[in-house]
Amino acid sequence: MTELFTAQNTALLLIDHQIGTMKLIKTLPLDMVIRNTIALAKTAKILNIPVILTSSQEENMQGPLIPELATLLPEAFAQRIKRAGIVNAWVDDNFRAAVKATGRKNLVMAGVTTDVCLVYPAISAVNDGHNVQAVIDASGSPYDISEEMSRRRMESAGVVMTATNTLMAELAQNWSSFEGSQLLQVLFQEVLPAIA
Template sequence: MSYERFTGESAAMLLIDHQVGTMKWAKSLPFEELKRNALMLAKTARILKMPVVLTSSMEDYAQGPLLPELEAILPAEFAARIKRLGIVNAMEDENFAAAVKATGRRKLIIAGVTNDVCTVYPALSLALEGYEVQVVADAGASPTKFADEIALSRMEKNGVTLTSTNQVIAELAGSWATPEGGQIVEQVVMPALTNP
């Protein structure tokens, strides 16, 4: 089986339900670490000019709005976010599915909250449809470590590649010596390392 690197030119990013309420339900990772990793992905996507699809579920309920920092980082994508009305598998929401298709990319990087509900089903659906899917395990979390492990195992057994925030950012950058790589180091990596 051959592997081709995910790049800013070949991949799109799907950030699913990074909502202030939902994120508080995810206990398998500390809230601040989860938030930092999600925002690192958003900043990297902006620097590389990658297509990004944002979605939320039931913003007017306990799940709450998306992280306000996402609006500052990706204002156009935030404004165009897909507001689902309770559909668990985002790929079963016709607007989200259309937005994913509209990226024109077959390589997808997914991070979502929670991994055991919001991430697992669209990741499985997209892998079944023949997309190359990487799930950023530490830019999502679940209510328990056990729930998180089961969800990640289920995805991996069904053709999804698991990755971490730093790993996928390095893969996307390819080289820190390019102008974009330098921006990622300066604006994404170093702030995260110096303010963990």
């Protein structure tokens, strides 16, 4: 992947950031994953990037998506793809159709968990001809070994690993622009709060 990801050619896919599922994350601090997920949502909103949200079995232990997504992205939240239990979101016809409808070849993905919710759709999207960046600090796994193996598997399949601040900088391109200055505020409020 050599193409620069921009607001004009990118879509954001947030997979299974559900209250119950997020409790499975042990490889990163949970509050960090939530802050980074919120930062991605805010970034998409500022830059008018299409967002596809999906969840799996909200009525079970996985629970609803984190409430911040409903507040920040009400339209995407209302149109979220509720999967009945399909593990790989990419093979869900409704999810894939929603992604196709964005018309974007470049996909930014984060999923909870990395080792189940993110690894399969990221690889499947690459296999279907998309450029995919997986935001590793807005995802996480129950165990270090499953996180590491999933990252290796994605990378060997052509998925590019990234972090929230790196992705935000790529999309911003210029911190002094109107949108860039807004993104800089998000960066210091959500992603780097200890430094601010």
